[in-house]
Amino acid sequence: MRTHARTSIHRLAHPLAALLALALTASVFAQGTPTPADLEGLDARAAVELANAWKGNGVTTFATPEAVHFAFQNGAQVVVPMPDDVMLVSVAPYFTHTHPCATHYMSGCQGELVGAPVHVQALLPDGTVVIDEVMPTMANGFIDLWLPRGQAFDLRMTVDGATAMGLITTHADSYTCITTLQLTATR
Numbered sequence: 001m002r003t004h005a006r007t008s009i010h011r012l013a014h015p016l017a018a019l020l021a022l023a024l025t026a027s028v029f030a031q032g033t034p035t036p037a038d039l040e041g042l043d044a045r046a047a048v049e050l051a052n053a054w055k056g057n058g059v060t061t062f063a064t065p066e067a068v069h070f071a072f073q074n075g076a077q078v079v080v081p082m083p084d085d086v087m088l089v090s091v092a093p094y095f096t097h098t099h100p101c102a103t104h105y106m107s108g109c110q111g112e113l114v115g116a117p118v119h120v121q122a123l124l125p126d127g128t129v130v131i132d133e134v135m136p137t138m139a140n141g142f143i144d145l146w147l148p149r150g151q152a153f154d155l156r157m158t159v160d161g162a163t164a165m166g167l168i169t170t171h172a173d174s175y176t177c178i179t180t181l182q183l184t185a186t187r
Contacts, residue, residue, distance in 0.1 A: 034059050036070070036078045044068050045146065047080040048088055051106035052138060061106040063088045063176045065149075086170075087149055090142045091178040093118060093157045093164045104142070104177035111141020111179070118143060119158040122168075124151060161186055 034054050039047060047068040051061035060071040065087050070078040082088065090104040092111025101109060115136055120143060122131040130153065135143050147153060149170045155178075156165045164181035168174070 033057070034072070036072060036076045039070060039078050039080060042080060044080050044082045044088070048106065048144060052140065052144075055107055055140060059107060063090070063104045063106065065170070065172055065174055065176060085149060086146045087174070088176055089145045089147055089168055089170065089174070089178060090176060091145060091155070091157070091168070091181060092137070092140075092142045093159060093181045093183050094141075094179070095162070095183050098179045098182070101177040101179045102175045106140070109140060109142065109177060109179075111137060113137045113159065114139055114141050116159055119156075120145070121156040122147065122153045123156075124153060155181070157181055157183070158186070159183055 034050075034057050038050065042050065044067070047070075048063060051059075051063075051068060051070065054061065058073045060069075062069050063082075065082065067082055068080040068088075070080075072078075088104070090106075090109070092098065092109070092113070094112040097112045099109070117134050117136050120131050120133060120135050121129070122145065123129055130147065131145065137143055143157075147168075147170050152167055152169045154165070155168050156163060158164075162183035163186045164183045166178070166181050168178055
């Protein structure tokens with residue numbers, strides 16, 4: 001298993017991934033210090049993307065089923081409502097290291113696998129496929145899934161022949177941070 005962790009970290013050295021990380025870092029620092037004004041007019045998806053980019057810039061950010069929350073160092077707070085029809089569930093599959101979590105803090109949560117291609121499948125109980133695609137984990141080790149509200153999903157994630165499965169929900173009391181999907185070798 002340790003070999004896989006090294007392999008996943010090695011993927012960051014891929015020239016395209018390194019270039020993307022450099023471009024994202026440059027664009028974040030080119031903006032200067034984040035301010036509440038940066039959030040004006042943004043919807044929840046754009047707010048989450050910005051929150052992910054701001055990690056390490058002193059802004060506390062987290063997602064609940066109702067909203068994306070921002071707390072700035074000067075005490076200012078901004079809340080961007082989630083859409084009525086979908087909500088964010090951020091998932092960090094792992095081999096060895098995880099952390100207990102229920103509310104996803106874009107400013108603090110860190111998953112084990114960074115830049116790893118993950119085959120993600122999300123199905124409704126009747127078998128309807130909602131997601132079936134390869135998605136890379138972000139710099140924070142998570143994959144952000146925007147799923148229809150009021151549902152339960154069978155989630156399957158596969159990385160390099162290892163699979164994790166679980167049930168996730170999108171109800172008013174559902175977790176926005178899923179860190180319990182441990183990858184094990186598929187037989």
